[in-house]
Amino acid sequence: MLPNYTSYKNLPPLAGLCTLEEAAKPGLSVEECVRRLKRFHYCFKRLHQILMARITAEPIYELKTGFAHHAYLCAEHATALRARIGEMREPPLGLDEVPHPALEAFFDEILAAPTTEELVKGYHRGLSYLSEDIDSYQRETNPLTDAPSRRVLKFARLELDEMFEFIRAAKAAFPASESDWHIVLHSLVIQAGGIDGTIPEDEKPYPLPRLYSTKPYVYDPIPKRDERFSDPWNQGVNAESFLYNEAYPARAKALMMLYKRLREIDVPEMMARIITQTPGKPWGYYRDMSRQLWDEARHAMMGEVGFFALGVDWTKAKITLNWSHRLNTECTPMEAHGVLYYIEQGLMPRTGKRYEFETGQASGLPLIATFQDFDWADEVLHSQIGREWYVPQFGNLKEALAYGDAAWSKVLSNWATVKEKGLTQHENWWPAVYEMACRAEGVPPDPAVLAFRETYEGKRADLKDVGEGLSG
Ligand SMILES: [Fe+2]
Ligand SMILES: [Fe+2]
Structure with missing residues (x-):
């Protein structure tokens, strides 16, 4: 039973971080925090890679510029997470390791999405899974002991929401045709134990389902534009x-x-x-x-x-x-x-x-x-x-x-x-x-x-x- 405690002269306790009750729950260990943060870092790194790889050949100007923005945001959040993980007794950092093969396959699938519509659909899924698991982290970790991680993730969540809004509109403008791909993506996330790896793994791992990424991804370096760029080879005005x-x-x-x-x-x-x-x-x-x-x-x-x-x-x-x-x-x-x-x-x-x-x-x-x-x-x-x-x-x-x-x-x-x-x-x-x-x-x-x-x-x-x- 917690003592009946009111704050001194109505000042917010704990430097305004949270209530005493919230901070009085044990929360997550350093090891568990690092394990999850590394997965979030991996997600931002892969999303960055995917968006970057698709900028050149994406014809729609709004998506091309949108991907340029989102790729930069993902790079910034990956950077912040790297720094935070480095503060948590974690040398060697192992930030280049793949946390789980199914998580790798999940992002491989999005990278290899064959059309703008499919790419948008897959990216939308990636953002929503990641956001959900960051929310769980924010709820479960101790807001006092782990305040620095929560701060990094608070900023990430703000921008993830904005990215999500953008891509939601893109999804409405470019709806993907009906397919079973979403089942593939979902199964991969489940096999990975969720984005954050908190779902217990299946005892008997089954083969990774892949649809678009059965062959290694090939980058398309040819720039493409939409129909508003009506004369793209024109060099008529110096x-x-x-x-x-x-x-x-x-x-x-x-x-x-x-x-x-x-x-x-x-x-x-x-x-x-x-x-x-x-x-x-x-x-x-x-x-x-x-x-x-x-x-x-x-x-x-x-x-x-x-x-x-x-x-x-x-x-x-x-x-x-x-x-x-x-x-x-x-x-x-x-x-x-x-x-x-x-x-x-x-x-x-x-x-x-x-x-x-x-x-x-x-x-x-x-x-x-x-x-x-x-x-x-x-x-x-x-x-x-x-x-x-x-x-x-x-x-x-x-x-x-x-x-x-x-x-x-x-x-x-x-x-x-x-x-x-x-x-x-x-x-x-x-x-x-x-x-x-x-x-x-x-x-x-x-x-x-x-x-x-x-x-x-x-x-x-x-x-x-x-x-x-x-x-x-
Ligand atoms: Fe410039
Ligand atoms: Fe420049």
Whole structure:
């Protein structure tokens, strides 16, 4: 029987963690907590891997950017759990071990889901099982003794709810056809003893049921887009030529910068491929690269928002996938990383992020200035990430840059090839988009801006120029 105890002067007891009654239950042992936390860590790591692997070939723009976001969140929660497990008398950590073969098969199945619909369905299941078992942990562990774990998981749960809401909507938009796959997924979780391993294991283990993952998963590096990207090989408008030409007004340049931002959707497509096809790095590599990838997805969405704010239909600007497609098919992951680093370092003052920010300010559109302000800040972070994870693979910075430059030189202009193949006519979409912006603003188009005709035709620089606006 607990003594009748009221708090001193009505102050919350136990630093506001919980009531005395709640803390007076024994809860879980350190060993049990570590065992479960390792499983949660494994789940976040696998979800991160799955989402990352599916970004490039996922055509739906909202899902591509959504996966970029969720992959980053999963990487952050895996990172927090690693740190927490390391605080619990756990060397060696064994964080690369698979907690149970059935749990491994469960995530293998989702990774190998053959369509967007099935992927969304499997991912939705994964999130819901994980959330339920984190909730059990939060109820069962002692809120005083294990306050640090509960804090880590509290944040994880907040974001899991948001992820779940997103994927619930995706599931409604892309319903999977009826199949027995959910039974396979459910059986695997049961065989694993639940996500957290608290269900007693079957005495006689039966073979793992697999549907989609009977053969090893093969990564698809080919970027895909939905129907709103109607002319993805178009290189008909040289955004950089316009942007760095002093003759043109800042407001029209702001519109062109929004095109450059939206075009950055190709950076997640190429970074997801680097991350997926570069195994064996320390965990920090995957966390940092996932952050950068998510930033690039945000830069693309800034472009989308800018078009919306200016009353322009962004689908009329032809957003190309030429760059990510070519890096993913013609360069190794290491070479692609080299190209990315080279671009991000190659920002001359004339064409750099400061210039874009100042152009945003000069445009008289505060939203564009905000976008470029944060884009610039993100870019400084990306340089640091490159210095930490790319450059040390070389003797010095010069070699690291030369490697990226050489890799880029391999990728020659394909202007004529894509035209000959009938993939695009390199249509000049700029006048239509510019006129739309002028109409929305209620001003007449500037004839000089309207007459802009420069393209990416016929020089190696076409890709260099495309790149310079991308991540850099
Ligand atoms: Fe960027
Ligand atoms: Fe960047």
